[in-house]
Amino acid sequence: MAKTGTVYLVGAGPGDPELLTVKGKRLIESCDALVYDYLVDESIKGWIKPGCELHYVGKQAGFHSMKQELIEALLVELAKSGKSVVRLKGGDPFVFGRGGEEAEALRKTGIPYEVIPAVTAALGCAAYCGIPLTHREWSSSVTFISGHECPDKEATMVDWASHAQSEATLVLYMSMGRLGEICDRLVSEGRDQETPAVVIQWGTTARQKSVRGTLGSIAWLVEEAGLGPPSIVIIGKVAGLGEVLQWFDPSI
Numbered sequence: 189m190a191k192t193g194t195v196y197l198v199g200a201g202p203g204d205p206e207l208l209t210v211k212g213k214r215l216i217e218s219c220d221a222l223v224y225d226y227l228v229d230e231s232i233k234g235w236i237k238p239g240c241e242l243h244y245v246g247k248q249a250g251f252h253s254m255k256q257e258l259i260e261a262l263l264v265e266l267a268k269s270g271k272s273v274v275r276l277k278g279g280d281p282f283v284f285g286r287g288g289e290e291a292e293a294l295r296k297t298g299i300p301y302e303v304i305p306a307v308t309a310a311l312g313c314a315a316y317c318g319i320p321l322t323h324r325e326w327s328s329s330v331t332f333i334s335g336h337e338c339p340d341k342e343a344t345m346v347d348w349a350s351h352a353q354s355e356a357t358l359v360l361y362m363s364m365g366r367l368g369e370i371c372d373r374l375v376s377e378g379r380d381q382e383t384p385a386v387v388i389q390w391g392t393t394a395r396q397k398s399v400r401g402t403l404g405s406i407a408w409l410v411e412e413a414g415l416g417p418p419s420i421v422i423i424g425k426v427a428g429l430g431e432v433l434q435w436f437d438p439s440i
Contacts, residue, residue: 193220193267195294197287199280199306204316204392205229207307212276215304220271223263227278227418229393241271256286260293267299278418280308284334284361308332310359313391313420317398318433321357326425329356335363335370335421352377357424364417368407374423379403384428389419396438400431 196215201207216222216235224233226246233242243262245254254262266273281287281303294301310332314321321330331354333346351358352374363370367387375381381404388398401409403423410419 191270192299193269193271193273195263195267195273195275195290195299195301196304197275197277197281197290197301198304199285199308200225200228200232200276200278201307202279202309202312202316202392203227203229203390204312205232207312207392208232209304209306212304212306215272215274216276218272219274221266221273222276223259223266223273224276225278228276232276241266256289260290263290263294264297264299267294278309280306283308283310283332309361309391309418309420310422313388313396314359314422316392316396316436317386317388317422318430318435319386319422320426320429320433321359321422323426323429326429327355327357329354330359330424331356332359332361333363335360335366348373349377352379355424357422357426360421360423362417363421364410364415364419367410367421371403371407375403379423383423384425385421385423386427386430387415387419387421389415389417391420392436394438396436398430400427 198212198215219240221241222236223243223245245259263273263275275290277285277287279285291301322328331351381402383403385403385406386398386400387406387410390396397415399409399413399415
């Protein structure tokens with residue numbers, strides 16, 4: 189009987205493959221099976237060894253190639269067959285990546301696992317757009333918020349009133365389908381509609397695009413520009429610094 193393999197929950201980072209950790213790259217190069225997401229850069233697949241199994245389980249808005257419970261079952265099955273498995277997830281596994289659910293499934297079935305963290309989209313996209321998420325003069329805190337909560341919840345876990353009344357930088361993940369609604373809610377709860385706001389699509393990659401505006405204007409500016417997912421939304425005074433500190437030119 190084959191010895192049970194280990195599953196490595198590896199973060200691929202925000203898009204640029206060079207932002208993936210050294211440990212993550214080493215595990216990808218040596219694994220027996222690579223289970224990867226939609227947002228993982230295609231070049232990363234070129235790192236695998238001959239004979240490595242490839243399993244695509246990507247999810248896009250409105251289309252999931254495999255349900256979450258089946259992804260978890262696949263990880264268990266591969267590990268039980270003795271394979272070293274890399275579960276490669278866009279961004280960081282434990283930041284809106286459902287890595288916690290996969291770790292729970294592995295724990296319940298007795299599969300050994302490790303978590304290899306990564307640069308999450310908020311940090312990478314902000315940096316590549318010249319936006320410091322914290323700044324001694326403008327923001328001493330930052331909040332990551334999901335704009336797409338589990339549909340089975342009876343009520344939202346996001347306290348929009350508190351976020352509206354704080355001075356923290358807000359970073360919205362998976363919010364493009366509700367951007368106008370969220371911006372209106374923040375304004376109605378007391379956030380100044382002139383607060384700088386930026387939407388960054390395909391951040392850290394050659395496809396990066398961004399739209400700058402204010403909390404009151406960003407939703408229609410994004411619609412006019414035709415931006416969609418995958419995108420990160422940054423709201424706060426620091427978002428205005430990107431015009432001065434922008435350094436990355438995706439065309440180069």
